[in-house]
Amino acid sequence: MTLVVNDRRRRVEVDPATPLLWVLRETLGLTGTKFGCGEGLCGACTVHLDGEAVNSCTISVGDVGRRRVSTIEGTGGRVAGAVRESWLALDAAECGYCQPGQMMAATALLTAKPRPSDEDIDGALRGNLCRCGIYDRIRAAVHQAAESLER
Structure with missing residues (x-):
């Protein structure tokens, strides 16, 4: 699947059920987004999805669709x-x-x-x-x- 992360199109080959957090950290190497609890309770994994702050540990990469993902590395x-x-x-x-x-x-x-x-x-x-x-x-x-x- 193709994601738009920090204004760049990125092709990833992962299970669509994989949490966005792990795709960002492990597949794309964007480690500024932190793992804290894995349950959406601590906010360490907050990213922007079309400008809205969301917990990336609770969103599967397959549910991102065409929305734009911004991480701390891509903020400007x-x-x-x-x-x-x-x-x-x-x-x-x-x-x-x-x-x-x-x-x-x-x-x-x-x-x-x-x-x-x-x-x-x-x-x-x-x-x-x-x-x-x-x-x-x-x-x-x-x-x-x-x-x-x-x-």
Whole structure:
């Protein structure tokens, strides 16, 4: 089957029931998308499917169809850049394991809602667990990214 991953057409020969996460990591070598729980409960595997943040461990590659997949390696543009810069400026990564998923969820949120409230941020990132518990810094980084996009 052919997938569009990070704006590139990629041909993969895998069982259609294989979780998208494993195709990204093992077949395509895109290891920025992390394995956390395998059940869609932690958000470490968050990618964008046509711009929407989804858990790649719960979607079979056969269900992706013609939708575009974006991973942390393929993020770009103004919103993703603002998220990346705010993460660095506020040191919003502790151990860093959850950060690709957190950043993908934040980018999807800011693309859909450029001026999010605390409740919007908490709701959008609710499915992304942080083992280190730095949710306040992550929320602050999302707010800072939103502010930088207004300039």
